[in-house]
Amino acid sequence: MTLSTRPLVISGPSGVGKSTLLRRLFTAHPDAFGFSVSHTTRLPRPGEVDGQHYHFVSKDSFKDLIARGAFIEHAEFSGNFYGTSFDTVRHVQSQGKRCILDIDAQGVKQIKYTNLNPVYLFISPPDLASLRARLRARGTETEDSVAKRLATALEEIAYAKDPHVHDVVIVNDDLDRAYQLLERVAQGEHIAGDTLPPLHD
């Protein structure tokens, strides 16, 4: 596989701007890239469409899929299971699109044990104060949830410091600048990327 056909795994702390960047990429290139739709056992939120936002399944079905080795990676968060199946990635690829996966650090660790052979891209905040401000500005988190996400962010950033973990780092400081770099990586260009900033609270 070439750089432009290997799956692209995007990770980075909650609130760093992954969804914002990806929305822009899929809107600009609807035929080139496809999103890997995760499975989940949580209930759909209003407006969420089965097969589009998630594949909504029961806990029994999810456990059955785990037993059959269907998942590239899976995890449990607050009582619900989430996972990415090999079939989902194949489905995107069968449409002639490059598959893009939005994966947390635990999932990245699991993918390292599979034969998926993706390009790993880490989206970093410029500093922790910006990350905190973005999580607050999004208006979806309580202060407790912001604090938990920031604590997890520190762990994820510590993991990302290992230069073998990611192929490219993009610092989402200026959105337009970060998007232009993402677009180049998604299109299969080999770029040097940014340097991971020294992040302190």
Ligand SMILES: Nc1ncnc2c1ncn2[C@@H]1O[C@H](COP(=O)(O)OP(=O)(O)OP(=O)(O)O)[C@@H](O)[C@H]1O
């Ligand atoms: N470069 C940027 N400068 C300022 N604000 C930004 C930038 N990029 C994204 N944001 C804002 O930061 C907030 C968080 O972005 P977003 O929801 O895309 O994060 P995420 O990484 O997808 O988070 P999660 O993993 O929790 O889904 C949003 O309100 C978004 O508009």
